[in-house]
Amino acid sequence: KNQVEQSPQSLIILEGKNCTLQCNYTVSPFSNLRWYKQDTGRGPVSLTIMTFSENTKSNGRYTATLDADTKQSSLHITASQLSDSASYICVVSGGFGNEKLTFGTGTRLTIIP
Amino acid sequence: DARVTQTPRDKVTEMGQEVTMRCQPILGHNTVFWYRQTMMQGLELLAYFRNRAPLDDSGMPKDRFSAEMPDATLATLKIQPSEPRDSAVYFCASGSKHRDGNTEAFFGQGTRLTVV
Numbered sequence: 001k002n003q004v005e006q007s008p009q010s011l012i013i014l015e016g017k018n019c020t021l022q023c024n025y026t027v028s029p030f031s032n033l034r035w036y037k038q039d040t041g042r043g044p045v046s047l048t049i050m051t052f053s054e055n056t057k058s059n060g061r062y063t064a065t066l067d068a069d070t071k072q073s074s075l076h077i078t079a080s081q082l083s084d085s086a087s088y089i090c091v092v093s094g095g096f097g098n099e100k101l102t103f104g105t106g107t108r109l110t111i112i113p
Numbered sequence: 114d115a116r117v118t119q120t121p122r123d124k125v126t127e128m129g130q131e132v133t134m135r136c137q138p139i140l141g142h143n144t145v146f147w148y149r150q151t152m153m154q155g156l157e158l159l160a161y162f163r164n165r166a167p168l169d170d171s172g173m174p175k176d177r178f179s180a181e182m183p184d185a186t187l188a189t190l191k192i193q194p195s196e197p198r199d200s201a202v203y204f205c206a207s208g209s210k211h212r213d214g215n216t217e218a219f220f221g222q223g224t225r226l227t228v229v
Binding site: 041042043044045046049089100101103104105106 | 117154155156157158161169204206217218219220221222223
């Protein structure tokens with residue numbers, strides 16, 4: 001069964017600190033992996049999308065890594081800001097052009113001043 | 114500023130009533146998805162369409178749920194009859210296939226459904 005597991009479930013860090021969120025998946029075949037940010041009461045917004053040939057991709061203070069061999073991904077947030085408080089969802093797409101996405105349950109990140 | 118528009122934003126209804134949720138995809142996007150999000154299950158794919166044709170609705174309870182695209186600017190998700198366990202946030206997303214074969218999905222703000 002295709003699964004995406006994220007850790008930790010929730011995380012609280014001080015403003016300005018860095019943090020890393022983890023994602024392990026068992027989706028096969030694999031097409032791409034995405035990280036979404038979802039603010040409370042809003043729809044998810046894409047941060048990064050990586051295919052199996054990409055190891056790292058950055059979007060501002062967000063850097064995602066992908067190890068397709070171990071089926072692991074991480075999202076690193078640098079110099080966190082209060083606006084980073086949100087749920088971060090790892091999503092894996094299976095098969096070339098396959099839109100059937102498997103979602104992780106997310107990591108709830110809270111930044112405190 | 115192109116965005117996916119969903120209506121209503123919030124809906125409270127009594128068990129047994131029909132509920133219709135609407136979605137206007139981003140102009141030019143040919144793929145439309147319906148997702149349901151709950152605290153326990155996270156985001157689940159219910160159905161998706163390409164060029165208005167349903168491609169996969171295996172995530173949807175067939176006896177009470179139906180999804181349609183009457184035209185390219187409107188997608189609907191209907192629940193009849195609704196049950197308390199249907200309470201969730203329902204997201205619509207639209208996207209287009211890139212040259213690399215992958216589809217970027219853009220989400221609407223969701224419809225929060227409460228069935229009492």
